[in-house]
Amino acid sequence: MLEQLTGHEDPHPIYERLRAHGPLTRDGGIWVTTSHPLANRILRDRRFGVRPTGGAHVPGGSLLPESFLEQDPPDHTRLRRLATPAFSPKKIDEYRARVEKVADALLTRDEFDLIEDFAAPLPISVISDLLGIPEEDTAEFADYGALVAASFDSGVTAEMANANDKVLALFDRLIAQRRQTPGDDVISSLVAAEAEQRLTAREMLGTLVLLLVAGFETTVNLIGNATRALLDHPAQWRLFLADPDLAPAVVEETLRWASPVQLTSRIAHERVDGIGEDEWVTLLIGAANRDPEVYPEPHRFDVMRVHKPEHLAFSSGIHYCLGATLARMEGDVALRALARRMPDLRQTGPATFRDSVVIRGMRSFPVSRS
Structure with missing residues (x-):
């Protein structure tokens, strides 16, 4: 059934048809689960990993060289x-004032595209600063991040490979600069770790590419999906306007209701509950986050919802998203800024959606402040 998805339409009717077959079913020869408890259990179970037994790479290729996203312990x-130190709660708190300043600076026009003019430039500015990427290079890094996200669906194309070469060359240049003149940024800290032989040069590149993409890809879609959900549910938007301190709750409900990452996969390292060794399981995060066994009225967008247990939008277990605290803070700041500066915000044209099954978000969302 999953092959019927194109990336444009609402995936939940297909998720529900799969759910009707039980918590674990076969789809196209691959195990699939829509169950929140089962997906959470697999994500936490060390008998599952992200690479086949023996450590071979996943077929299809990747733009991320030696990143820990594709590594098992x-x-x-x-x-x-x-x-991890760059994404500690203390570090994120230190960044909040900068994010607020960037958000306010971006919200100056009466009519604009929420994605292109606000949701995208906000997190790319922040992650670039955190990593130590010069401002003149941020646009190229942002374009590259979109290509990497697209590769999750289509594999590595010639265009992506070319962009990958350019970005790796940019990182090589920045790494060489930090070797000569270290700074207070992630590139400098990884250069120091490489000098101490705690990671290889290739692993450093993979880590930087992963942090770049993960540092803004989820947040762009979180901000876009949250704003669209609020405007599509006027009562919820009014509730938020009346109490902007609901911003963290809006973030969590958006992550559950319109998860930026819709699915991930794990491979069994041994036979587990009928799943054979080296068999893949697709974990439908978007479906798990609307599991009726866990969330009452799961298809209803409700910012007052109690999230127990936690949604799986940031995964779970050892691969829990390293940038989750940063994404939550940026989403919080962005939504408060919109509510404060544009309480009469409205959609002015049709939204266009990302052509992706893995990533759920918009390409464009035209809006006006009144």
């Missing part, structure tokens, strides 16, 4: 530990 543990 112990390499995953080692590489993730090196990147």
